[in-house]
Amino acid sequence: MSPRPESAAVVIVGGGAVGTAAAYHLARLGITDVVVCERETLGSGSTGKSAGGIRLQFGDELNVRLSLRSLAELERFEELTGQPIDLVQPGYLFLLDDERDVGVFRQALAVQQALGVPSREITPAEARELVPQLTLDGIVTATYCPRDGYMTADAVVRGYAAAAAARGVRICQSCPVTAIRTGAGGRIVGVDTAQGPIATDTVICAAGAWSAEVGRLAGVELPVVGLPRWMHFTPSDGGLPARLPLTIDFSSGFYFHREGAGLVFGGREQEVEGLAEHVARRLPVLLELPVTSSWWGYYEVSPDENAIVGEAAAPGRFLYATGFSGHGFQQAPAVGEHLAELVAGLPPTLDLSPFDVARFAAGHERREAFVV
Numbered sequence: 013m014s015p016r017p018e019s020a021a022v023v024i025v026g027g028g029a030v031g032t033a034a035a036y037h038l039a040r041l042g043i044t045d046v047v048v049c050e051r052e053t054l055g056s057g058s059t060g061k062s063a064g065g066i067r068l069q070f071g072d073e074l075n076v077r078l079s080l081r082s083l084a085e086l087e088r089f090e091e092l093t094g095q096p097i098d099l100v101q102p103g104y105l106f107l108l109d110d111e112r113d114v115g116v117f118r119q120a121l122a123v124q125q126a127l128g129v130p131s132r133e134i135t136p137a138e139a140r141e142l143v144p145q146l147t148l149d150g151i152v153t154a155t156y157c158p159r160d161g162y163m164t165a166d167a168v169v170r171g172y173a174a175a176a177a178a179r180g181v182r183i184c185q186s187c188p189v190t191a192i193r194t195g196a197g198g199r200i201v202g203v204d205t206a207q208g209p210i211a212t213d214t215v216i217c218a219a220g221a222w223s224a225e226v227g228r229l230a231g232v233e234l235p236v237v238g239l240p241r242w243m244h245f246t247p248s249d250g251g252l253p254a255r256l257p258l259t260i261d262f263s264s265g266f267y268f269h270r271e272g273a274g275l276v277f278g279g280r281e282q283e284v285e286g287l288a289e290h291v292a293r294r295l296p297v298l299l300e301l302p303v304t305s306s307w308w309g310y311y312e313v314s315p316d317e318n319a320i321v322g323e324a325a326a327p328g329r330f331l332y333a334t335g336f337s338g339h340g341f342q343q344a345p346a347v348g349e350h351l352a353e354l355v356a357g358l359p360p361t362l363d364l365s366p367f368d369v370a371r372f373a374a375g376h377e378r379r380e381a382f383v384v
C-alpha cells in the first residue's frame with residue numbers, strides 16, 4: 013500500500029480487475045506516474061465476488077475479440093506477472109431448450125469460428141457425455157468451447173497490482189475519490205480523496221457498479237446500475253466429473269461449475285430457494301448437496317448489456333470502462349490495455365469505439381445476446 017501522492021499523471025478510480033489491468037498496461041507502456049485509488053481494498057467490489065469465468069462464446073463479434081485478447085493474456089499471466097491464477101479450461105457448455113435461441117447461437121458460432129474459436133454445436137447426447145448427471149428433457153441442442161474456463165479472480169487483481177507497483181504505480185486503498193475538480197476550459201485539474209487532494213489531468217473511472225456516481229463527479233452520465241447476483245457453494249461434488257464444464261441452462265440462467273472439492277452454482281434468482289426448480293429440472297443430484305455458504309455481488313448493468321468504454325467528450329481526459337453486465341472480469345485484460353492506449357494516444361489494438369457511451373444518446377445500442 014502506497015501513501016497518497018500529491019500529484020499523478022493518471023488517477024484510476026477503482027481497484028478491481030479493470031482498474032488494476034489498466035494500471036498494469038499503463039506501466040507496461042512506461043506510464044508509471046499513476047495512482048490507483050480504491051475506496052476499500054483491492055478486489056473488494058464485484059471482482060472479488062465473481063465466478064472468475066472467461067468464455068469465447070459471445071454473440072457480439074467485438075466481445076469475442078475482447079475475450080480472445082484477454083484469454084491470451086490470462087493464459088500467460090504467471091509468466092507476465094509472476095502471479096499464479098489457477099486457470100482451468102474445462103470449457104463452457106450452453107444448454108438450449110428454446111428454439112428461438114438456437115438460430116441466435118448458430119449465427120454466433122459462425123462468428124466465433126471465423127475468428128478461430130474452437131466452439132461447436134453438440135447434441136444433447138454429447139452434452140450428457142460431458143456431464144452424465146444432467147437431465148436433458150426439452151434440450152434442443154447445446155454449444156461447447158473447450159478453451160473457456162475460470163480462475164481465481166482475486167489472484168488476477170493481486171498480480172496486476174503487484175506488477176504495476178513493481179514498475180512504480182502507487183496503490184492507495186481506503187482512498188475513496190470524493191470529487192473531480194475542473195479548471196479553465198473545463199479541463200480536469202485534480203481529484204479529492206478521503207486522504208486528501210491529488211493534482212492530475214487524467215482520470216480513469218473503473219468503479220464498476222458505482223461508475224454512475226463517479227461519472228457524476230465529472231458531469232458525465234454513465235448509465236450503469238448495480239444488479240445483485242448470488243453464488244452458492246457446496247462442500248462436495250455429487251460425483252460430477254473431474255473435468256466439469258461450466259454448464260449453463262441458458263433460458264433459466266442456472267449455471268454450475270467445480271470449486272475445489274465441491275461445486276458452485278447460481279442463477280438469476282436472489283434466493284437459493286428460487287433456483288430449486290431449475291436445479292431439479294437439470295441437475296437433480298445437486299438438491300442432495302448442502303449449501304454451506306453463499307455470497308453476492310453486483311453485475312454492473314448497461315441498457316444494452318454491453319460494455320461502456322471510451323473517453324468523455326467533456327471533460328476530456330475522463331476515461332471510463334464499466335457496464336460489462338456480467339463479463340467485466342474476463343474483459344478486463346483487453347479493456348485495461350485499451351484504456352492505457354487511449355491515455356498514451358496510441359492506435360488501439362482493438363477498436364472499442366462502438367462501446368462509447370455516446371451510442372445511447374445516438375440510438376446505436378448494441379445488444380449482447382449471450383448474457384447469463
Ligand SMILES: Cc1cc2nc3c(=O)[nH]c(=O)nc-3n(C[C@H](O)[C@H](O)[C@H](O)COP(=O)(O)OP(=O)(O)OC[C@H]3O[C@@H](n4cnc5c(N)ncnc54)[C@H](O)[C@@H]3O)c2cc1C
Pocket residue numbers: 025026027028029030031049050051052053054055056057058059060061062063064065066187188189190218219220221222226240241242243278308309310311312333334336337338339340341342343
Ligand atoms: C456473482 C457474480 C459472478 C460473476 N461472474 C463473472 C464471471 O464469471 N466472469 C466475468 O467476466 N464476470 C463475472 N462477473 C462480473 C464481474 O465481477 C464484473 O463485471 C467485474 O468484476 C467488474 O470489474 P471492475 O473492476 O469494473 O469493478 P469492481 O471489481 O466492482 O471494482 C470497482 C472498484 O471501484 C471501487 N470504487 C467505487 N467507487 C469508488 C470511489 N468513489 N473511489 C474509489 N474507489 C471506488 C469499488 O470499491 C470497487 O472495488 C460476476 C459478478 C458477480 C456478482
